[in-house]
Amino acid sequence: MLARSSDLRAAGSLRAATAARAAGTRAAKRAFSLQPTPVPAPSEQPSWNCVKFEDVVRAGHRNRGGIVRTQCDYSHWLSQMTGCEIYLKHEQQQFTGSFKERGARNALLSLPQEQRAIGVMAASAGNHAQALAWHGKELGIPATVVMPTVAPMAKVEKCRAFGANVVIQGAHIGEAKEYAMANFPELRYINGYDDPEIIAGAGTLGVEMLEQVPDADVIVVPVGGAGLIAGVALAAKTLNPKVRLIGVEPRRCASYSAALLHDAPIAAPTKPTLADGLAVPTVGPHAFAVAKRWVDEVVQVSERQVAISVLRLVELQKLIVEGGGASGLAALLPGGPLDRPELKGKKILVPLCGGNIDTTTLSRVIERGLSADGRLVRLDVAVSDRPGGIAELTKELADLGASVKDIFHERAWLQETVSSVYIRVILETMGPDHNKQILAAIRESHGTEVKMDTDAAL
Secondary structure: OOOOHHHOOOOOOHHHHHHHHHHOHHHHHHHHOOOOOOOOOHHHOOOHHHOOHHHHHHHHHHHOOOOOOOOEEEOHHHHHHHOOEEEEEEHHHOOOOEOHHHHHHHHHHOOOHHHHHHOEEEEOOOHHHHHHHHHHHHHOOOEEEEEOOOOOHHHHHHHHHOOOEEEEOOOOHHHHHHHHHHHOOOOEEOOOOOOHHHHHHHHHHHHHHHHHOOOOOEEEEEOOOOHHHHHHHHHHHHHOOOOEEEEEEEHHHOHHHHHHHHOOOOOOOOOOOOOHHHOOOOOOHHHHHHHHHHOOEEEEEOHHHHHHHHHHHHHHHOOOOOOOOOHHHHHHOOOOOOOOHHHOOOEEEEEEOEOOOOHHHHHHHHHHHHHHOOOEEEEEEEEEOOOOHHHHHHHHHHHOOOEEEEEEEEOOOOOOOOOEEEEEEEEEOOOHHHHHHHHHHHHHHHOOOOEEEOOOOO
């Protein structure tokens, strides 16, 4: 097997991991605090052809019958909204809910018989762990997954249901990997985004998309550890050199951009993001070498844009997609970094990489999306502290067509008069134009000091 520079030492220690588990919330805050990874010397960096197109073809044959050939559908509403011809590739339809199955199954089927009997291991907070657990069970290969304490419990339980040996250890993926490498030396470690077999498996997605939409102009792919975009770009550019490959990464974890800046994988500043599946502080060396050769451009999206993308998919497509899986579309929506004149009218393929989002997280993301869309706003207004004062305000809001989602009042911070009370109202509205109407009417009746906070411009 190729030596993997992704196996460079991870940050932290087991003692820190134990302390993080006990602390609970401190573990979550430290989940993105990986120490800097040394930049490999040029002689140590993998070659761009460490994964070849024939590896992708081989992966396609290995995976045949074990991976869902997902739909790739034209979206009328998103095309109308973006001015492009948008085709959505539904990787959330895979059995475990993400594209990760393509690489996981190929990696397992690439193992020699002796290693299949011994088993494999991986450190993952979700999608890769589930894919490895499921296909390990299907192929009779024992799988051990080490999951950090911040891993969603629903994903942990699914891995257990698939028969994997699940170990909860470490405050973040780096500590989980360190624990796995130290405690299961006999098992083959499968990196979820950097193993050549993983990249080749991801490349089968690129082949499928061009089979389904052969005249595509652009493919927009979310970027985390860069394994997916490396495989897709390699396959797509080999089949159609004219197709343009654009990567999209969260602004709060721009590890691919950092690697481009330093011409080698390097740890990027990372903060919690709605696109948590893309929060990989350092891209994989093999993945970066391949992607750098084939990818045309990479852009970044904000939390606001990711939230709106998830909301648009729910409302317009009736699809539940996780933040990372919706990031490609986020870049194309109005106001996004790919909302450009040269892309208008182009046929654009957008893989929806995964749909594994907890219901509680989904509700929060939808609320943030509504806020970013100007349909959930906060109104601050002073009203009479006499009986009926709040009732008059809520009636006025109802007459204006606004729905009160939450309301509370406070007296201590209103210093001008003791006969008034400060009211904060959370409103559901129809959007920015409606907000202007509401604000104008409330200011007319309650004074110009009325304030309205919204993420969308009034």
